Amino acid sequence: MPSLKDLKNRIASVKSTRKITKAMQMVAAAKLRRAQDAAEASRPYTERFNAVMGGLASGAAGSASAPRLLSGTGSDQTHLLVVMTAERGLCGGFNGNIAKLARTHANALIAEGKTVKILTVGKKGRDVIKRELGDHFVGHVDLTAVKRISYANAQDIAKDVLAKFDAGDFDIATLFFARFENVVSQHPTALQVIPAKFDQADGADAALYDYEPSEDAILADLLPRGVATQIFAALLENAASEQGARMSAMDNATRNAGEMIDQLTIEFNRSRQAVITNELIEIISGAEAL
Amino acid sequence: MANVQFDLVSPERRLASVEASEVQIPGADGDMTAMAGHAPTITTLRPGLLRVVHSGGADEYVVSGGFAEITAAGVSVLAEQALPRAEMTQEVYDAMIAEAKAAMKSAEEVFKNEPGPVDDAAKLISDMVAMGGHIGLNAN
Numbered sequence: 001m002p003s004l005k006d007l008k009n010r011i012a013s014v015k016s017t018r019k020i021t022k023a024m025q026m027v028a029a030a031k032l033r034r035a036q037d038a039a040e041a042s043r044p045y046t047e048r049f050n051a052v053m054g055g056l057a058s059g060a061a062g063s064a065s066a067p068r069l070l071s072g073t074g075s076d077q078t079h080l081l082v083v084m085t086a087e088r089g090l091c092g093g094f095n096g097n098i099a100k101l102a103r104t105h106a107n108a109l110i111a112e113g114k115t116v117k118i119l120t121v122g123k124k125g126r127d128v129i130k131r132e133l134g135d136h137f138v139g140h141v142d143l144t145a146v147k148r149i150s151y152a153n154a155q156d157i158a159k160d161v162l163a164k165f166d167a168g169d170f171d172i173a174t175l176f177f178a179r180f181e182n183v184v185s186q187h188p189t190a191l192q193v194i195p196a197k198f199d200q201a202d203g204a205d206a207a208l209y210d211y212e213p214s215e216d217a218i219l220a221d222l223l224p225r226g227v228a229t230q231i232f233a234a235l236l237e238n239a240a241s242e243q244g245a246r247m248s249a250m251d252n253a254t255r256n257a258g259e260m261i262d263q264l265t266i267e268f269n270r271s272r273q274a275v276i277t278n279e280l281i282e283i284i285s286g287a288e289a290l
Numbered sequence: 291m292a293n294v295q296f297d298l299v300s301p302e303r304r305l306a307s308v309e310a311s312e313v314q315i316p317g318a319d320g321d322m323t324a325m326a327g328h329a330p331t332i333t334t335l336r337p338g339l340l341r342v343v344h345s346g347g348a349d350e351y352v353v354s355g356g357f358a359e360i361t362a363a364g365v366s367v368l369a370e371q372a373l374p375r376a377e378m379t380q381e382v383y384d385a386m387i388a389e390a391k392a393a394m395k396s397a398e399e400v401f402k403n404e405p406g407p408v409d410d411a412a413k414l415i416s417d418m419v420a421m422g423g424h425i426g427l428n429a430n
Contacts, residue, residue: 038302045299048368052332052359151301151370209359212319212333221318221334222357225370232301 004275007268011261018257024090025250032183032243038149039180039236046233053226054198055209056219067216069223072195073171078115080138080170080194081106082161084177084234085125086242087144092249094178094186094242099128101188102176106133117170121157121235138169149239154232161231162224165194177234178241184248186241193230196223292326295364296342298351300372305351306342313365314341315358316421324360331360335369336417337386339424350375352421354386375425383418383427390415 083102085095120126121141173194178186296310316338337354355370394411
């Protein structure tokens with residue numbers, strides 16, 4: 001049975017924890033709004049880009065001269081997994097879920113006898129995967145210092161990935177990130193970026209365009225930019241998901257702390273009552289004995 | 291006269307969405323002006339000035355990289371880098387030039403025996419210099 005003083009200390013410590021989690025939740029809520037705005041702002045670009053690329057790609061996919069970024073290297077032996085996670089923890093299962101998906105994927109590929117290479121973005125995921133698949137790491141991108149993700153960050157990653165592709169380091173690249181559904185649900189997603197896949201919904205009306213310079217030249221120019229665009233979209237989705245996950249995790253923590261305080265308070269009151277009753281009994285029995 | 295719906299978007303934000311009477315685009319193969327009823331065209335961009343004429347006057351933007359999609363009723367410009375001309379300062383311009391020069395250098399190293407990419411990078415720089423001269427900034 002803890003003493004009254006112990007209980008009091010514990011209540012005080014849980015209360016200050018609750019204050020911290022509450023503050024973190026509110027910070028995450030504010031950041032989430034900003035991250036969502038950023039994701040929203042990038043959507044028109046990404047959508048139009050993919051629509052145009054879809055049209056171009058459906059025209060070029062069949063031809064033998066299609067760029068390698070579109071048609072692939074003709075092999076699927078070496079896979080590059082780009083695993084994007086957060087730089088900070090305390091966001092529930094966010095990092096773990098992405099890492100788990102990537103790990104399952106990697107293990108399945110290894111079991112098939114493929115070569116797996118892993119590029120990590122964000123150090124939390126790196127820590128999680130390191131234990132099992134540390135030998136497969138080929139690089140790491142640190143975004144700790146980045147406050148607001150800009151297109152330049154995505155371009156840097158894309159440049160790195162494209163340089164590896166040009167050097168023949170891998171055949172297929174897949175991005176792992178969490179797609180933002182809403183505040184309570186974020187889905188870990190795998191998205192193949194090389195060779196590029198586009199929704200070829202309305203390829204028919206795309207064929208009506210004039211192209212300047214030639215169709216092939218445009219495709220060759222835009223495909224590398226497409227990789228950067230996909231990475232940028234994934235980074236933004238991830239940022240929004242991270243804040244969403246953190247917000248709900250901290251909301252839970254705040255609620256748990258509240259429950260704990262209630263329980264401890266009840267326990268505290270009970271033992272205080274017991275102490276008072278004890279003292280009364282002592283006084284009364286002392287008086288009776290006289 | 292009929293107007294076209296003009297949209298200018300960069301990956302980070304939507305810069306403009308207005309009804310325009312004409313849009314001058316710095317296409318990779320040369321400048322072109324799009325007005326209502328233009329044949330559907332897709333063109334890549336070179337670094338340059340994009341000029342939009344609409345009922346409230348004319349706006350100018352500095353764009354670099356990306357493409358423009360022109361249809362009879364609208365013009366969408368998707369630029370990797372885009373800023374209103376007023377925000378184009380000497381510092382931003384210097385950064386762009388420095389980046390282009392770095393790209394040229396790496397192209398020279400990687401493609402020693404293939405002139406294609408090196409020429410492309412050189413053209414990028416000369417386009418930027420030309421654009422700077424046009425808006426009164428000097429490259430050094």
